[in-house]
Amino acid sequence: MELFTLSVFAFTIPAVIFAGISKGGFGSGVAFASSSILALALDPGVALGLMLPLLMLIDVASLPAYWRKWDWGAAKVLMIGAIPGTLIGALFYAWANADMIRFLIGVVAVAFVLWQGAVTKGLIRLGTQKFGQKTGLVSGVVLGFTSFVSHAGGPAAAIFLLGQGLQKTTYQATTVLVFWAVNFFKSGFYASMGIFTKDTLLMDLALAPFAVLGTYIGIKAHHYMSEKLFFAVTYVALGLTGLRLIWVAVT
Numbered sequence: 660m661e662l663f664t665l666s667v668f669a670f671t672i673p674a675v676i677f678a679g680i681s682k683g684g685f686g687s688g689v690a691f692a693s694s695s696i697l698a699l700a701l702d703p704g705v706a707l708g709l710m711l712p713l714l715m716l717i718d719v720a721s722l723p724a725y726w727r728k729w730d731w732g733a734a735k736v737l738m739i740g741a742i743p744g745t746l747i748g749a750l751f752y753a754w755a756n757a758d759m760i761r762f763l764i765g766v767v768a769v770a771f772v773l774w775q776g777a778v779t780k781g782l783i784r785l786g787t788q789k790f791g792q793k794t795g796l797v798s799g800v801v802l803g804f805t806s807f808v809s810h811a812g813g814p815a816a817a818i819f820l821l822g823q824g825l826q827k828t829t830y831q832a833t834t835v836l837v838f839w840a841v842n843f844f845k846s847g848f849y850a851s852m853g854i855f856t857k858d859t860l861l862m863d864l865a866l867a868p869f870a871v872l873g874t875y876i877g878i879k880a881h882h883y884m885s886e887k888l889f890f891a892v893t894y895v896a897l898g899l900t901g902l903r904l905i906w907v908a909v910t
Contacts, residue, residue, distance in 0.1 A: 662705070662862045670700040675713055675866045679873020680880060682717045682835070683724075694810040695768050695900045699907075703760040708854040710810055711846060712863045713870045718839035720874040725832030733823050734836050736792050737816055740799015741806070741841045748807025749848045755808075762908035764809040768901025771814045772894050795819050802837075807845050812838065 661667070678693035697706035752760070798819035806812030816837055820830055849855055 662701075662709075662858050663865075667700060670697060671709070671862070671866055672869050675710075675869045676873035676876070678710070678714060679717050679720075679870050679875075680877035682714070682838070683721045683874035683877025692768070692897045692900065695764055695897065695904060698761055698764055698904055699900065703757050703764065704854055705856075705859060707760075707808075707810060708849060708856060708859040709862055709866075711842060711849055712855075712860065713866055714810060714838070715842045715846065716867055716870050717874045718835060718842060720871055721835045721878065722839060724878045725828070725835050728828055728832035729836045730820075730823065730825055730829055730833050733795065733820060733825070734833050734840075736795035737799040737802060737819060737837050738840050740796040741803035741812070741837075742799075742844070744800035744803020744805075745807050745841070745845050745848065746803075747800070748804040748845070749852065751804070752808050752854075753852065758908040760808060761904045764811065765901040765904030765906075765908060767805055767809055767811045767814070768897050769905070771811070772898040772901065774814065775894060794822070803841060803845075806838075806841055807848070812841060 674693040674696045677696075681692070694706055694710050697710065700706075701709070755763075798815045802812035802815040805815060813834070816834055820833055825833065
C-alpha cells in the first residue's frame with residue numbers, strides 16, 4: 660500500500676494533530692479515534708504501526724508539562740494489569756485477519772460512545788465511589804489488550820481513573836504516564852511482529868511535527884478550551900467512524 664500520497668496525508672495529518680490535542684490536553688480516552696479514522700483509509704495493521712511511534716512521541720512531549728502531578732498508586736495498578744493484557748492482545752493480533760481488527764476497532768469505538776452517553780445521562784455514575792485495586796487490575800488488562808489491537812486503551816483507563824475522583828490535572832498526568840509506559844512496552848512486540856515497516860517509520864518522520872504541534876495545542880487547550888464541545892464533536896465522529904468500520908468488516 661502506497662503511503663506517500665496526497666489522499667493518505669489528507670487523512671493522517673488531521674488524525675495525528677487530533678491525537679496530540681487529545682492526549683496532550685484531554686486525557687487519552689478518545690485519542691484512539693485517530694487510529695479508527697486511519698483504519699478507514701489504510702490497512703488496520705498499517706494504521707496501528709504508523710500511529711504507535713507518533714503516540715509515543717506525543718507521550719514524551721506531554722510528560723514535562725505534567726511531571727509528578729500524577730496519582731502513582733492509580734497509575735501503578737493500571738500498568739501492572741496492562742502487562743498480561745498486552746500479551747493477550749499480541750496473541751489475538753497474530754491470529755486475527757484485517758477485517759477482524761477493523762471490526763474490533765469499530766465495536767470499541769461504538770461501545771465507548773454508548774458508554775459515554777450512559778454516563779452523561781446519569782445511567783452510569785463514576786466518581787461517587789472509589790474503585791479498588793481489583794477493578795484497577797481488570798481495567799489494566801482491558802487497557803493492555805485494547806491498546807495493543809486498536810490503540811484504544813483510553814476508555815478502560817478512564818473508567819478506573821474517573822472512579823478515583825481525581826482532579827482534572829491529576830487525571831491528565833496519570834493518563835500520560837500510564838500510556839507512555841504501555842506504549843513503550845508494546846512497541847517491542849510491534850517491532851518483533853513486523854507491524855512497523857520502513858514505510859511507516861518514514862511516514863512517522865514526516866508526521867512528527869504535526870504530532871508535536873497537536874500536543875502543544877492540547878496542553879494549552881487543557882486550561883482554556885471547553886471540554887464539553889471538544890468531546891461532543893469527538894463522540895459524533897467516533898461513533899460514525901466505528902459504524903463505518905463495522906460495516907466494512909462485515910461486508
